[in-house]
Amino acid sequence: MGLALARRLVAAGHDVRLGSRDPERGCERAAKVGAAFGGSCAAAAVDAEAIILAVPWHSVPRTLDTLGDLENVILVDTTNPFVEGSATDLCELPGPSGAELIQEMARDARVVKAWNHLYAGLLRRSVDIDGSKPTIFIAGDDSEAKELVAGLVFDTGYEPADAGELSSARYLEPLAALMTTLDRNSGGDAIHALKLLRRERLGAGGRGREGDGALVAAGIEPPPAASAA
Numbered sequence: 726m727g728l729a730l731a732r733r734l735v736a737a738g739h740d741v742r743l744g745s746r747d748p749e750r751g752c753e754r755a756a757k758v759g760a761a762f763g764g765s766c767a768a769a770a771v772d773a774e775a776i777i778l779a780v781p782w783h784s785v786p787r788t789l790d791t792l793g794d795l796e797n798v799i800l801v802d803t804t805n806p807f808v809e810g811s812a813t814d815l816c817e818l819p820g821p822s823g824a825e826l827i828q829e830m831a832r833d834a835r836v837v838k839a840w841n842h843l844y845a846g847l848l849r850r851s852v853d854i855d856g857s858k859p860t861i862f863i864a865g866d867d868s869e870a871k872e873l874v875a876g877l878v879f880d881t882g883y884e885p886a887d888a889g890e891l892s893s894a895r896y897l898e899p900l901a902a903l904m905t906t907l908d909r910n911s912g913g914d915a916i917h918a919l920k921l922l923r924r925e926r927l928g929a930g931g932r933g934r935e936g937d938g939a940l941v942a943a944g945i946e947p948p949p950a951a952s953a954a
């Protein structure tokens with residue numbers, strides 16, 4: 726996941742630094758994707774504006790420990806709290822979601838959940854699926870951090886969608902299990918992604934009704950709703 730994301734972010738012109746438990750491996754991988762730096766996680770994290778966490782769930786605490794001071798750093802959580810060795814069985818957590826646990830572990834960081842439900846195999850292909858851009862849901866409590874991550878999602882070619890506060894990760898993490906299941910059932914082709922469909926909003930406070938979206942798109946003001954007596 727990390728490498729595929731790094732490749733896309735490098736292509737979008739970002740200054741990407743790759744961290745690994747083995748600094749030499751980090752260097753090799755950085756060279757492979759054209760990243761500006763590769764080395765240990767600690768060295769890669771120095772002065773980072775945002776850190777993308779893309780390690781197996783069971784290694785999250787150890788990885789966070791190596792990252793040093795995370796005060797104000799935007800920590801992008803792509804992980805899913807799967808039982809070790811599984812990509813569908815979610816762990817029984819002592820808290821509501823993996824992302825919220827990560828926020829507890831890295832108290833000073835600004836945790837944003839993103840990309841967790843996109844199969845890494847898709848990142849290695851063209852973004853569009855039959856002419857449609859897949860959606861990447863973003864959840865976090867810090868709106869500025871979410872805005873930056875939405876920009877990164879956009880730069881990787883996907884469509885960001887605000888899923889709300891970090892607690893929405895409770896809904897996003899099971900989605901990853903769904904996507905893995907769909908992928909397995911279709912023979913591991915990495916062909917499935919999520920797309921959020923949204924009806925156009927009507928005027929301030931207006932609620933869409935069946936058919937209103939089509940009228941608005943055609944430049945026609947929908948008639949007012951009949952008031953209930």
Ligand SMILES: NC(=O)c1ccc[n+]([C@@H]2O[C@H](COP(=O)([O-])OP(=O)(O)OC[C@H]3O[C@@H](n4cnc5c(N)ncnc54)[C@H](OP(=O)(O)O)[C@@H]3O)[C@@H](O)[C@H]2O)c1
Pocket residue numbers: 726727744745746747750751778779780781782783784788803804805806807840841842843844845846901
């Ligand atoms: N693969 C996907 O399609 C996908 C999609 C969405 C989200 N995710 C999430 O992204 C995270 C990473 O997934 P992945 O498929 O990229 O995992 P992965 O290939 O198994 O591991 C990614 C990297 O994590 C590092 N790592 C650190 N501690 C480790 C440990 N104890 N055991 C193994 N590797 C360790 C390894 O790099 P070094 O050896 O260089 O340290 C490894 O190359 C997971 O939490 C996953 O749920 C994955």
